[in-house]
Amino acid sequence: MSRITIKEVAKESGVSIATVSRVLNRKGYATEEVKQRVYTAVKKLNYQPNAVARSLKMEQTNTIGIVIPDISNPYFMKISRGIEDEVHSKGYNLIFGSGDESPDKERELLQVLYKKRVDALVLATSGANDELIRSIQASGTPVILVDRRLEEEDDSIDLIQEDNIRGAYMLTESLILQGHKRIGVIHGPSNVSTGSDRYAGYLQAMRHYQFPVEEELQFYGTFTQESGEKAARYFLQLSQRPTALLCFNNTMAYGLMLELVRRGCRLQEDFILASYGQVEAAELLWPDMISIRQSPYEMGRAAGRILCDRLLNGGTGPYKEIFKPIMEGTENNSQ
Known part of the structure; x- marks a missing residue:
């Protein structure tokens, strides 16, 4: 079954394509009667806007790419949860990929997410992709490193890590x-x-x-x-x-x-x-x-705050935050 287009919505509602676009994007003037005809046509035809086309026009996708070494490791999932808890209320959704400690797979994921036009990337790198990461950052897509630095340190890229x-x-x-x-x-x-x-x-x-x-x-x-x-x-x-x-x-x-x-x-x-x-x-x-x-959840929240500052407030950084280690369970373990 083919996708319903905005042209068909315009035909069903008896208005122009431009008018349908104004109503659906809530931009420009349209009478209440015209709005109702458009919404009725959308519901009848089950029209779903093309998110990709819309993102190209708006130059944003409201998505953030997350590339971590092991998606099954609770440590990295807690980082991801912290990020999500900060950015979801601001209208952003996360797209996950697991690099599996493989620089080749990580490179592939970074290229795919970049081509999908994610608004930003959060990365715990498996190594050997410094040049690609710098080129993505230089293109205008913010990159935040969590847990791991690049092989050659770069103070221009945001960093959240432990000591x-x-x-x-x-x-x-x-x-x-x-x-x-x-x-x-x-x-x-x-x-x-x-x-x-x-x-x-x-x-x-x-x-x-x-x-x-x-x-x-x-x-x-x-x-x-x-x-x-x-x-x-x-x-x-x-x-x-x-x-x-x-x-x-x-x-x-x-x-x-x-x-x-x-x-x-x-x-x-x-x-x-x-x-x-x-x-x-x-x-x-x-x-x-x-x-x-x-402190993976707290690290994720810190990364989320940086993302919001960059994407919503035009923050320029660079940002760097180092979390202190805490010892546990040292009693009664002498040999």
């Missing part, structure tokens, strides 16, 4: 002060700022307390559940196992916990676990887990 170096330092320090000598570390990818910053914070703490960084105790993951599962298998096969495991994101920590449980480990007895980011399952599996409590 990842400080948070990783705090986690590492808490394990050292509890007496752990062998700390196994599950790192994230070094090509994204969260991975490199958390690694840097870990190194700072180890050097400050004059602890050696043993390569045997390093596992390099990809911020995925599978990475956590592989890390568990790796540390379990060591002849001298670590007494504590330090995991640099919540998704890897979840995979780590699941695999340890599958293999019969006694949680809090065989290992102490510290996670950058809270794991919802920890309340059941590992209630005393040490973690950095993040």
Whole structure:
């Protein structure tokens, strides 16, 4: 069935196309009798305005593109919810895409959303797309980075992130002060700022307390559940196992916990676990887990406020906001 056009509405209501357009857009003069004829024709024909054509004419679509590494990760969905709670009442809707920690997929999503003429983009980048991101920003489409910076820092692009170096330092320090000598570390990818910053914070703490960084105790993951599962298998096969495991994101920590449980480990007895980011399952599996409590919803609200300022008030920025890490669950975990 073909789409009903404005031309057919004009014919049904007995007025010109221009008059129909004025009535539907509430611009210009039309008598009440003419308005009623147009609305009656619209209802009878079930006419739906062409949103794409209208957006081209208005030079806005009232949509915001959100590209995050993992759409199933509660952390990123809480960021998205915070954004939505700020912008929806202002008439904006969100379009989501999951980059899956793949720069190629992320690039494709960015290109599609840009071609769809979203009014702005919010991005937690998987890396390697700096040039494209800068070109989108330069074209006049605002870009807000959340959680992660570009590989080469750019102060002209809005940024909402956590103090990842400080948070990783705090986690590492808490394990050292509890007496752990062998700390196994599950790192994230070094090509994204969260991975490199958390690694840097870990190194700072180890050097400050004059602890050696043993390569045997390093596992390099990809911020995925599978990475956590592989890390568990790796540390379990060591002849001298670590007494504590330090995991640099919540998704890897979840995979780590699941695999340890599958293999019969006694949680809090065989290992102490510290996670950058809270794991919802920890309340059941590992209630005393040490973690950095993040603020994803608040970060999303901050990004939403920046979007509204840019899109509605002509704000120019650049804006930068850094959230402080908060430690949880450090009691009674000494070894």
